[in-house]
Amino acid sequence: MGTDEMESVVGEDFTDARLGGQHWQRRAFEDCDFTEADLRGLVTVGCTFTRCDFTRADIGESRHTTTAFRSCVFYRARWPGPRWRTAACSARRSSSAGCAR
Template sequence: MHSPESGSGPADSARIDPAPGPDGDSVIDRETGSEAGAEIGENYRDAVLSGQRWEGRRFVRCDFTDADLRELTTAGCTFDHCDFTRTDLGESAHRSTAFRTCTFDRTMLGNVSWAGCSLLGSVFVDCGLLRTITLSDCDLTLVSLAGGVLRGTNLSGMRLREANLTGTDLRSANLREADLTGATLSGTRLTDADLRGARLDTRALTAADLTGTHVDVDIAVRYAAAHGLIVH
């Protein structure tokens, strides 16, 4: 079990310090292809790191399984291919942080907030309390939320390009101005959801539950055309 000291982690002494390049930025490690200074493949399983504040830290293929990260605050951090299986991230807050191709399996996400974050390609499986999360100006491109419960969630203006929303419960969700281009909507529950101004492939809507869904005229016309109707 790791120390809850802020910034502490396994093998800190072995961590590579960033080597500035000619432009003052960190350079890339030629062997790993990762940015120098990143914590690569570290084991944080069962770590107790609750209530910490992390800024500018980088994690690559790190294992946070069963870790206690409750009330963690991050700013400008990067997590690439990290595993958050059964991790407690409840009440945590993340600003301008990237969780790219990460796994959230049975992760506790009650009242988590993401602001200006990227969740590109991450997968959420059996995560409870998803509907309590707060998202603002986030990129959810290629994210998998299949079967997730996001009822009543505010996703307005969100980027959900090519997201997997198969069977996702989005009843009463606010998806105004969201970018759903290429998203999979098979069995998606959109009852009473607001899709006005959203960008999407209307043919994909034919596989969704649209009872009481709010749409604008443009979407309605294109949806009708997708069903073979001729609109005059």
């Protein structure tokens, strides 16, 4: 994989995974399930999440730089204190309900 290419992750099941404190760069997640995943302290740079499910995931204290969430679900997600850097971060067509902040 060249330095300009993104690592693609499609259809993976990260349900209940403990991924907090990791640093992800230039990764593209599509149709992945992060239901009830522990993502506290996760750092993303230049990542995209398309049609991913973050239902009841803990996204607290995470940091996102030039990262996009497209058509994702954040139902009852816990995300107190995530940090979004740069105007390139977005949550297009994503939905959230009952989230704890």
